[in-house]
Amino acid sequence: MPNRTGKVLLIDDNEIDLKIHYRIINLSGFFDEIISCQSGEEGLAYINKNLSNPEQWPDFILLDIQMPEMDGFEFLEIYKKFPKAFLDTCKLAILSSTLDFGDIKKAEANPLVIKLLKKPLYPNELKELLSKYSGSLGI
Amino acid sequence: MSTPTVRVLYIDDEENNLQAFRASFRRMYEIYTAISAAEGLLILQNIDVHVIIADQKMPNTTGVEFFRSIVDTHPDPIRILLTGYTDIEALADAINHGDIYRYITKPWNDLELHNSIKNAYDAYRAKIDLRNKMVELQKTNDELNRFIYSISHELRAPLVSVIGIINLVKMEGLYDSSGEYWGLIETCSNKLDYYIQKTLQYYKNAKDVPDHSEINFATIVNELVELHGFSDKDTNFNVSINQNVRFIGDAFRIEVILSNLISNAIKYQKTNEPNKTVNIHIEVDEHEAQIEINDNGMGILKEHLEKIFTQFFKSKMHHGSGLGLFIVKEALNKINGNINVSSNIENGTTFKITIPNAK
Numbered sequence: 001m002p003n004r005t006g007k008v009l010l011i012d013d014n015e016i017d018l019k020i021h022y023r024i025i026n027l028s029g030f031f032d033e034i035i036s037c038q039s040g041e042e043g044l045a046y047i048n049k050n051l052s053n054p055e056q057w058p059d060f061i062l063l064d065i066q067m068p069e070m071d072g073f074e075f076l077e078i079y080k081k082f083p084k085a086f087l088d089t090c091k092l093a094i095l096s097s098t099l100d101f102g103d104i105k106k107a108e109a110n111p112l113v114i115k116l117l118k119k120p121l122y123p124n125e126l127k128e129l130l131s132k133y134s135g136s137l138g139i
Numbered sequence: 140m141s142t143p144t145v146r147v148l149y150i151d152d153e154e155n156n157l158q159a160f161r162a163s164f165r166r167m168y169e170i171y172t173a174i175s176a177a178e179g180l181l182i183l184q185n186i187d188v189h190v191i192i193a194d195q196k197m198p199n200t201t202g203v204e205f206f207r208s209i210v211d212t213h214p215d216p217i218r219i220l221l222t223g224y225t226d227i228e229a230l231a232d233a234i235n236h237g238d239i240y241r242y243i244t245k246p247w248n249d250l251e252l253h254n255s256i257k258n259a260y261d262a263y264r265a266k267i268d269l270r271n272k273m274v275e276l277q278k279t280n281d282e283l284n285r286f287i288y289s290i291s292h293e294l295r296a297p298l299v300s301v302i303g304i305i306n307l308v309k310m311e312g313l314y315d316s317s318g319e320y321w322g323l324i325e326t327c328s329n330k331l332d333y334y335i336q337k338t339l340q341y342y343k344n345a346k347d348v349p350d351h352s353e354i355n356f357a358t359i360v361n362e363l364v365e366l367h368g369f370s371d372k373d374t375n376f377n378v379s380i381n382q383n384v385r386f387i388g389d390a391f392r393i394e395v396i397l398s399n400l401i402s403n404a405i406k407y408q409k410t411n412e413p414n415k416t417v418n419i420h421i422e423v424d425e426h427e428a429q430i431e432i433n434d435n436g437m438g439i440l441k442e443h444l445e446k447i448f449t450q451f452f453k454s455k456m457h458h459g460s461g462l463g464l465f466i467v468k469e470a471l472n473k474i475n476g477n478i479n480v481s482s483n484i485e486n487g488t489t490f491k492i493t494i495p496n497a498k
Contacts, residue, residue: 014296014300016297016300016304017296017300017303020300020303020304020307021303023307023310024303024306024307024310027307027310027311028310066292066296097292097295097296097299098291098292099291099295099335099336099339100288100291100292101343101391119296119299119300119303120299120300120302120303120306121303121306122306122369123306123310124369125369
């Protein structure tokens with residue numbers, strides 16, 4: 001897609017982690033634009049607002065699991081109802097500090113989750129993942 | 140402690156007996172009487188009775204038949220059977236099918252019956268206490284599970300943030316800006332994280348009942364090699380897995396076992412070894428999986444070999460938690476597997492594990 005710059009959407013209720021991930025991605029230069037959301041609801045609102053404007057679609061989402069009110073899995077239940085064109089463009093990975101076996105298996109089983117990344121986020125791990133999808137990510 | 144109210148139901152088709160029973164015991168117990176099994180059942184459905192006494196010889200339903208009919212619906216009250224003559228068959232039947240606590244011959248002796256009712260009530264209390272304890276235990280267990288879950292999140296999340304910040308410090312070239320302080324913070328944080336992870340593994344292993352899911356050893360091993368190899372790019376892995384049959388086992392425990400052994404094989408390398416190698420070989424058949432993990436690392440001293448599976452055993456030279464192999468052994472115990480180790484300082488260490496196929 002021409003004229004598009006790489007956008008990543010970070011969804012995490014923890015302000016410090018949002019800041020850390022923002023800095024790591026910023027320093028690594030993987031994306032041109034980083035959108036930080038402090039809740040699943042905020043992330044959904046961003047996508048909804050820009051649904052008719054593909055240039056504003058994120059290419060990649062990093063989603064936390066444990067969040068108050070709407071957790072990562074509840075987010076995914078709503079997220080999967082977005083149009084196919086959107087879901088084909090935007091890849092989603094989970095980024096969580098969970099060690100819970102159930103959470104891990106649930107994340108791996110979800111067809112929309114390309115990978116479960118564990119906090120702390122290592123730039124190399126993210127880079128490896130992104131390079132696998134670089135063709136379809138348009139970045 | 141005040142004497143508890145004992146509720147006794149007495150069923151007999153002879154009105155005289157019912158009256159005599161009332162006369163003898165009404166000061167000691169709360170007494171309900173019924174002239175037939177049907178009436179007795181009606182009382183049972185409305186009153187929470189502790190002890191039931193039933194006459195064996197009644198016209199429509201015998202005492203044993205009555206007890207048998209309430210085995211499932213009213214399991215708690217303690218049953219006493221009264222009978223006019225020794226009827227071995229009825230007695231055997233009563234014991235086998237009616238869950239009878241005691242057998243008393245008519246005419247009863249007041250003292251004997253009184254003692255029987257007292258003992259029956261104690262048995263009732265013991266039964267109920269045991270059940271309450273079970274409920275309490277279940278509750279404690281659930282709380283422990285929630286506690287473990289919350290440790291894994293609430294306690295670990297901020298720690299992981301700290302490690303994230305240290306990574307940022309590295310990326311921004313500030314790591315050496317304050318002497319060795321950042322390095323020390325990093326070492327402590329990693330150590331704490333390691334302990335949290337091992338503690339969770341230990342509790343999860345201790346508490347969960349074995350689960351049965353399909354295991355694909357190639358997938359698990361490749362994921363673990365990728366995970367552990369990430370921090371150590373020097374080690375060469377030779378993985379050969381021969382699995383042509385379905386293997387059913389406990390996914391969590393098998394992962395914990397393999398993960399600890401692979402991570403150890405990487406961690407305890409000789410620092411000056413140019414070809415750091417870990418060989419993983421797995422043979423799976425209908426009956427079991429045989430796993431061999433071999434390294435050319437620093438080996439284990441002969442006098443340590445017997446102790447390596449003990450909790451908190453660690454050698455002086457190396458900084459382990461003393462939990463890894465202990466958890467491996469505990470996990471294998473839970474799934475009826477076993478482990479053997481051979482090692483020497485020159486050639487490294489080989490662990491051989493067998494895990495039964497639960498197919």
